[in-house]
Amino acid sequence: MMMTQELRNDLAHNAARLEILEQKALADKADALLEEYAKAHLPGVYADNDTFYRVRWNQAKTHLYAVVIIPTANGIRFGQFAKGAMSRLTHADMLTADQCEALSLAWGNCVMCGKGLTVKASVTRGMGPVCAKGYGKP
Numbered sequence: 001m002m003m004t005q006e007l008r009n010d011l012a013h014n015a016a017r018l019e020i021l022e023q024k025a026l027a028d029k030a031d032a033l034l035e036e037y038a039k040a041h042l043p044g045v046y047a048d049n050d051t052f053y054r055v056r057w058n059q060a061k062t063h064l065y066a067v068v069i070i071p072t073a074n075g076i077r078f079g080q081f082a083k084g085a086m087s088r089l090t091h092a093d094m095l096t097a098d099q100c101e102a103l104s105l106a107w108g109n110c111v112m113c114g115k116g117l118t119v120k121a122s123v124t125r126g127m128g129p130v131c132a133k134g135y136g137k138p
């Protein structure tokens with residue numbers, strides 16, 4: 001069957017429309033991924049206004065949760081589960097390993113596990129070897 005000019009035009013229009021829709025779907029997907037990635041997605045220490053949070057995986061490793069880090073006269077302690085914190089915290093709020101070490105030094109406890117820093121190398125560095133090595137890793 002010969003293609004009529006009209007049919008050819010129709011096909012061209014549909015192809016163009018399909019291409020635009022596909023591009024839009026891809027762009028939406030990229031936006032959603034970027035939005036997801038902007039959220040806090042790694043364990044570590046996060047700062048939000050004047051509050052510091054320790055973010056860790058739950059036991060089943062299905063989601064991250066946050067607790068408030070509470071400085072005390074002798075070191076730090078970890079507060080209760082910080083409800084709603086994970087919906088506010090973004091990846092940009094995450095401290096670098098260097099910042100964590102500085103914070104641990106200032107408080108005298110590893111900000112990730114709360115242990116006192118006793119080994120000289122750890123005291124100098126600010127975090128114990130395990131926490132320093134694993135910092136931020138999923």
Ligand SMILES: [Zn+2]
Nearest residue numbers: 110113128131
């Ligand atoms: Zn530690």
